[in-house]
Amino acid sequence: MKNASRGINVTSNVKNKKAAEYFRKLEAGGEISHAYLIEGEDMERSMDFARFAASLVLCEAKSGEKPCGKCGSCVKAANDNHPDITVFASAGGRSSFHISDIREMRSDAYVVANEGVGKVYILSDAQDMTAQAQNAMLKLLEEPPAGVKFFILARRREQLLPTVISRCQIVNLGSSEYDAEIPDEAYDAMTKLLAISGTRFDFFSYFISLRPKRDAALILLGGMRNLAGQLLVLKTAKTKNDGTRDERTDKLLRLGSARFFAAASDELAEAISAAEGNANINALFTALAFALWSAKTEKA
Ligand SMILES: [Zn+2]
Numbered sequence: 001m002k003n004a005s006r007g008i009n010v011t012s013n014v015k016n017k018k019a020a021e022y023f024r025k026l027e028a029g030g031e032i033s034h035a036y037l038i039e040g041e042d043m044e045r046s047m048d049f050a051r052f053a054a055s056l057v058l059c060e061a062k063s064g065e066k067p068c069g070k071c072g073s074c075v076k077a078a079n080d081n082h083p084d085i086t087v088f089a090s091a092g093g094r095s096s097f098h099i100s101d102i103r104e105m106r107s108d109a110y111v112v113a114n115e116g117v118g119k120v121y122i123l124s125d126a127q128d129m130t131a132q133a134q135n136a137m138l139k140l141l142e143e144p145p146a147g148v149k150f151f152i153l154a155r156r157r158e159q160l161l162p163t164v165i166s167r168c169q170i171v172n173l174g175s176s177e178y179d180a181e182i183p184d185e186a187y188d189a190m191t192k193l194l195a196i197s198g199t200r201f202d203f204f205s206y207f208i209s210l211r212p213k214r215d216a217a218l219i220l221l222g223g224m225r226n227l228a229g230q231l232l233v234l235k236t237a238k239t240k241n242d243g244t245r246d247e248r249t250d251k252l253l254r255l256g257s258a259r260f261f262a263a264a265s266d267e268l269a270e271a272i273s274a275a276e277g278n279a280n281i282n283a284l285f286t287a288l289a290f291a292l293w294s295a296k297t298e299k300a
Pocket of ligand 1: 046058059060061067068069072073074075121
């Protein structure tokens with residue numbers, strides 16, 4: 001179901017300031033990927049974020065902060081009549097998002113952008129897509145037409161097919177966690193894991209020794225995940241320390257690669273949903289130790 005009539009407010013609606021900042025930095029570096037899975041229970045919030053990202057991508061400002069809110073593209077986006085921003089939404093309810101929408105999107109995506117900058121497709125409540133609809137989207141995600149970006153909004157990533165998830169960058173807007181405080185133990189754990197220069201055995205035994213009870217585990221893993229996300233932003237944006245960054249963050253940035261932080265963030269997110277789903281904590285820490293070790297030692 002195509003839905004073109006919802007208001008937009010460029011930035012003030014965006015509750016996830018850090019995620020917005022992250023996108024601004026990606027955009028400035030020309031590093032915005034072609035497909036994002038925006039994950040979060042609050043669909044309205046995800047929609048605000050997707051609209052912000054769409055304005056950012058299509059903003060015509062030559063200098064200054066984007067989205068500028070003043071150029072023709074920003075104004076059209078704000079008035080919800082930008083010809084190159086198209087929203088598809090589920091009709092409401094599981095499997096109510098059909099392949100016909102994806103076919104429509106697919107034929108449209110190959111037509112050159114009206115304004116010449118690019119095109120954005122926002123898929124709201126994508127967890128309601130049928131398997132056929134998701135499969136129909138794969139090729140488009142794999143070989144997207146030039147200048148086309150997809151923002152796929154879903155409540156939880158695991159509601160989508162793995163083949164779709166693996167073709168997207170993931171942004172989690174879950175519970176304002178991008179803005180959360182990170183506990184000291186998350187810094188400590190991340191630093192030790194990266195600094196261990198010994199064998200896989202040393203790495204495993206350290207990580208498994210941390211293994212706390214479920215509630216504490218969720219706090220630790222949540223903190224580590226947020227930390228990995230923030231470090232990834234800093235790595236990707238290659239920002240210089242402006243004096244506000246603390247020493248422990250700098251140390252972590254020296255120890256880990258962007259690739260590690262990206263992998264760690266994904267692995268930790270998976271572990272968190274497993275822990276929330278009552279997975280065995282021992283088994284979970286063992287699996288996570290293996291995944292983090294692989295991420296750490298993987299050759300670029
Ligand atoms: Zn603009």
